[in-house]
Amino acid sequence: MQTLRSHNCSELNMNHINQNVTLMGWVHSKRDLGGLIFIDVRDHFGITQVVIHPDSPFFSEASSVRQESVIQVKGNVVKREGAINSKISTGEIEVIASHFMIESPSEILPFPVAHNPKQESEDTRLTYRFLDLRTEKMHRNILFRCNVIRYIREKMNSLGFNEFSTPILTSSSPEGARDFLVPSRLHPGHFYALPQAPQQFKQLLMCSGFDKYFQIAPCFRDEDPRADRAPGEFYQLDVEMSFATQDDVFNIIEELMIGLFENKQFSNRKILPLSHYDTKYIQNNLRKFPCIPWHDAMDKYGIDKPDLRYSLEMQNVEETLEHTQFAIFKSVIEKKGIIRAIVIPNAASQSRKFFDEADAYAKEIGLGGLPWLAVKDGEWKGSIAKQLSESEKKALGNQLKFENSDAVVFIVGNEKLKTQTAGGKIRNYFADKLNLKDPNVWAFAWIVDFPMYEFNEDDQKIDFSHNPFSMPQGGMESLKNKNPLDILAHQYDLVCNGIELSSGAIRNHRRDVMKKAFEIAGYSESDVENKFGALWNAFAFGAPPHGGIAPGIDRMVMLLLNEPNIREVIAFPLNQKAMDLLMKAPSMVSGNQLKEIHIQTKTL
Structure with a gap:
C-alpha cells in the first residue's frame, strides 16, 4: 500500500466524489482565475485538476510554485464547476486542496514541458533528456x-x-x-x-x-x-x-510481424496482400510475404530494401534500343552499360519544370541527366522525342505498356551497380513528388539469394558481401567449382516500406565448409581457428x-x-x-x- 499518495493522477472519476485523496506529481500547468488557482498535477498515468482557494494557508506558496515542481496535494474530490475536459480521464472532477506541499521545487525550465508549440533543438533536448x-x-x-x-x-x-x-x-x-x-x-x-x-x-x-x-x-x-x-x-x-530451413525461420518471423504490425494496439495499417505483387515472387502461398531475389531487387528497384507500396519498377530496354542512332543511348550500349526505363503513370500533363527539376536531381546523384518521353493525346513529347525514331518509340510503348497520358524516364550509365542505385533514388524521388507512398499500408518483403562474395576494388580481393557465417547455396560443391562472385548464400533480409528491419541466414555448420569459405576470402586455416576458435571447435563435435x-x-x-x-x-x-x-x-x-x-x- 502506498503512503505518499492514495491514487494516481488518472484514477479519479465521479465514483470518487466526496472522498479525501492524496496526489503527488509534477505541476503540469498553473492558472490564476479571479483569485482561484488551478493546478494540473501530472504523473506517469495522467493529469488531475486541483483547485486552491484564496483563503487557504498555502495559497501564496501555490501561487509561486513553478511548473515541473513536484508537489503533494491532499483534498476532497468534487464535480467540476467549470467545463468538463473530455480529453482526460479525470475531466469530470477536480480536487479542492486542503493540504499543499512542494516536495521538490523546479528551477526555470530550459524549454516548456507542457504545451510546447515549437520543437527545441535536438542538442537542447538531449542535454535535458529527463525533461x-x-x-x-x-x-x-x-x-x-x-x-x-x-x-x-x-x-x-x-x-x-x-x-x-x-x-x-x-x-x-x-x-x-x-x-x-x-x-x-x-x-x-x-x-x-x-x-x-x-x-x-x-x-x-x-x-x-x-x-x-x-x-x-x-x-x-x-x-x-x-x-x-x-x-x-x-x-x-x-x-x-x-x-531449421529458411522457410522455418520465415514462418516464425511472418507470424510475429503480422501479429505486431496489424495489432490495433500498435497500428491501424494493413499489410499488403500477396495479390499486390508479381506472381513470380509468390512461393505457392507458402509465404505470407513475397520473396524477391537480390539481383531482381537491384535491377528493378535499384536498392536491396525497396519500398513496395508503389510500382515505378525499372525495366531493361537495351534490347529494344539496340540499333538506336541516338548518340547517348548508342554509346552506352556499345560500352556494355545499362539503360533502364521507369514509367510514371499520368505524368504526361506535368509541366516542363517538373521534368527539368527531376533532371537536375538526377545530375546531383551522379547521372548525366534524365531523358524522358511522354504521350499525350496520341502525340509524343519530351527531351528525346526527336532523337528516337517512330518505330523505337512504338516499340518502347509496346514493351513498357505505358498508355496515353503516361511518361517514361530513362536511367542511363556505364557502371551497372552505380546506375541501378541512382535509378532507385530516382524511383523514390518520383514517389515522393507524386505522393505514391500509401501511408495506410505495410509492404513487407523478403530479399533472398544474396551474393556470398563481392570484389573489393580498393584491396583488389574477394570479400564476404554479407555474413561470413552463412551457408553457401550448393555447399562445398559451389565453393570448389563456381566463380566466387557467382555463389549465392542462404542469406535474407526482411524489409518494410523501404526500411531494412532485419538480416539473417541459414548458417554454415560444417568445419570443412567454413575453412573453404574463409579461404576464398583470403583467410588461412590458422586465421579461422584463431579468430573464430569457439565455432571452429564446436563444429568438430556435431553441429546441427x-x-x-x-x-x-x-x-x-x-x-x-x-x-x-x-x-x-x-x-x-x-x-x-x-x-x-x-x-x-x-x-x-x-x-x-x-x-x-x-x-x-x-x-x-
Missing part, C-alpha cells in the same frame, strides 16, 4: 516501445523459444563494423570488445543442444549515425533455431543445421510510430555526433585510470 521524456509525445513513445517489447517477448515464448542472455565483454571480430574495444586491467595489452551482435554465442547455443533461442539483445557498433540507425548501440530481437535472424527493435518501433528519426524512440540516445550530451560521454579519464589499464594517450 524531454516528460513531454507527452516522448513519454508516449517510450511506453509504446515498452509495450512492443512486451508483445515480442510474450509472442516468442508462446512460439516455444527460450530467452537467453549472452556476454557483453567478448572478443574482437574482424568482420562487420568497427568494434568498441575495452582494455583489460588484468591482461596488459589485451582487449575485450563489446559485441556487434550475439552471432557466435547464439550459434554456440545451437551447438550446445538448445533448440530455439531469442534475446532482446544490445549490440554495439562504432558506426556513423543515420536517421534510421543509432550510433554506438542498438537493440535487436535476436533469434536462432536448430534443425541452424539459422536465424535479428529484427531491429528500434527500427520496428520507429516504423510503427511513423517517426522519421530513430532517436525519437530511444530513451537515452547519442546525438548525430555520437555524443551523450546528458551524461557527457565520451569523456576524458584520469591518468591513474589509464595507468591501471596500461594505456597511454598520444595527441596527434
